[in-house]
Amino acid sequence: MARTPARQAAPAASHDGEAEALLIEVYRLIGASRSREALAKAEHLASRYPNFQLAQLVYGDLLAGRTRPLRRLGDIADGMPAAMVAQLDELRQESQLRLKALRERPPAHTIPSQFLTLAPRSRHAIAVDASRSRLYLFENTANGLQLVADYYISLGKSGIEKSVEGDLRTPLGVYYITGNLNKATLKDFYGAGALPINYPNPLDLSRGKTGGGIWLHGTPRDQFSRAPLTTDGCVVLANPALERILRTVEPRSTPVVIASHLQWVAPLAVQPESRAFEGVLDAWRAAKSSGDMDRLLAFYTPDFKSYGKSLAEWTPQLAAEAVRAEGREIRLKDLSLLRWNDKADTMVVTFGEVLDGARTGAVKRQYWLRQGGQWKIFFEGVIGDAPVPARRCAPHVLPGCLRARHGCRVGPGRPRAAGQARHLGGRHRGPARCGKGAAHGRELSAVRARQAL
CATH class of the missing domain: 2.40.440.10 (L,D-transpeptidase catalytic domain-like)
Incomplete structure (x- = not known):
């Protein structure tokens, strides 16, 4: 006999979730035909949260239920103004969604599939x-x-x-x-x-x-x-x-x-995707470390854009960064990978880029697009500074070394130029x-x- 998968329990009620927890308890008591207890609990809820319209509606229903049978939530007389009917419909929708979310919990020990790797x-x-x-x-x-x-x-x-x-x-x-x-x-x-x-x-x-x-x-x-x-x-x-x-x-x-x-999905389920992409990212890192511009530019889409710059206009900056490396290995630290699938397969990648032996580097965010089975960069930007932590990792040469489990952390920094971070999550x-x-x-x-x- 197949076993029903465990579900993640609703987090324990605290002040921020108290109102909903009380509302669900009222519903539970109603379902158990314990109307007096439900009324007392609803009265407490309505008194504690007087601006909670759904709670007031449930309390009103329970009061009305003492004198007549109730047909549904918000059981009011027919012929009410259209605006009031619309508002009641909205409250019913809210009630249904709250109940559905509490009844159908995410499976235990699972995460949304978009979170492949999240930096410390x-x-x-x-x-x-x-x-x-x-x-x-x-x-x-x-x-x-x-x-x-x-x-x-x-x-x-x-x-x-x-x-x-x-x-x-x-x-x-x-x-x-x-x-x-x-x-x-x-x-x-x-x-x-x-x-x-x-x-x-x-x-x-x-x-x-x-x-x-x-x-x-x-x-x-x-x-x-x-x-x-x-x-x-x-x-x-x-x-x-x-x-x-x-x-x-x-x-x-x-x-x-x-x-x-x-x-x-189970966290283990996203590891193959994460590892496969880390291999691609490491190949990009190696190409940039080598200073081979033809090899590096092969990772970018022809329609690449960054802050209004085309790939041709962005290339001099890439070349200057490669020259500054002077043959030193580039290390990628504090890696985050978030995947987005709709009509296209996209990866949002954030990392600290630090030259071997350097004390600081840049925090970068790249947007990669899967084209014909190959990952290509269509956006890249600097979003802050990445100081090297006291505990330093070995140079990130192998794909596995790209993972954030080394414990390296990237400190917060500021955008390199005013306005650069607008579409990366920064200054407007x-x-x-x-x-x-x-x-x-x-x-x-x-x-x-x-x-x-």
Whole structure:
């Protein structure tokens, strides 16, 4: 007889997950026909979180259920105004998504398939499953990624797959948090604060996508949570959940994967892909160390772009870096690999590039595209400085040595040139805008002050 695979349990309720845990307990009591206990628990929930509309609705239903049978959640009289009916439908959708996410947990000891390798300096990671309106928060431990919390979220009014400015959609892809905006600099609309991400990233730009200002942010004080599809493209969480994330994640090094559906796999399942790509990356490193430009340029796509520069315009910089090496080995440290599969196979690669014997180097991010069975670079940029740690590794010559398990860490640094890091997860060059599409004065100052890689 086949055994049912174990599922990851919902993390223990803390302040940031208390409201949802209480709501689910109310549902459990209702399902067990323990209506009096459910009513008492719902009353406590509604009193503790008076701005939690779904909780108020459930409490109202339980009160009404004392005098008449209930047909469904939000069982109101027929003939109510259309606006109220629409709002009730949204609350029902929120209820269904919360229940589904709690009933259908990710399999135990699994991770989203996009996370092939995560460097030690990336202490946390975030993944969003749009189909479940759920955000998953991971800690990057010595034993790999561990799921530490997950939260209900709201996404764009028009759904997902953002492509143009103002389309009210949430983007899909691999992104990085670029800053941490203090709520003191923001309007009440954004709640406890905001975490901008680097949409549009280089892959988005190569596909002609426009828009910007996609944030993870909270809700106004009078609103605990929003309906599943009610934002202008941002990812919106309840303030207690966002506060936990604000205290936890680090700008510049925290990846955010936003997918239509997350595929959960065992960590061992991604190792073959990781090792295979490490071999390709090591071949690129060896070509650059050798100073053979023909061999090096073979790793780049003809339509390569970096900050507006074509491959021909970027080649002199590559040549200058090869000359500076003067025959010394290039070592790649603190490697992160995040894979994105949609209509193309893409790898987002971040590493510290340090010459053998040097004390510092550059933190680089590359975007690779699989073309005809071969990996090619279509974007490359410097996003910071990589100091050599006290404990130094041997030169990374073999593919296996590229892995981050050596314990080498790359310290945070700043972009080499103003505006260089905009699409890598760093400083904005234009007006900072949230998903609403409105420019913000003090918010922009905060972005410029904090968003450096």
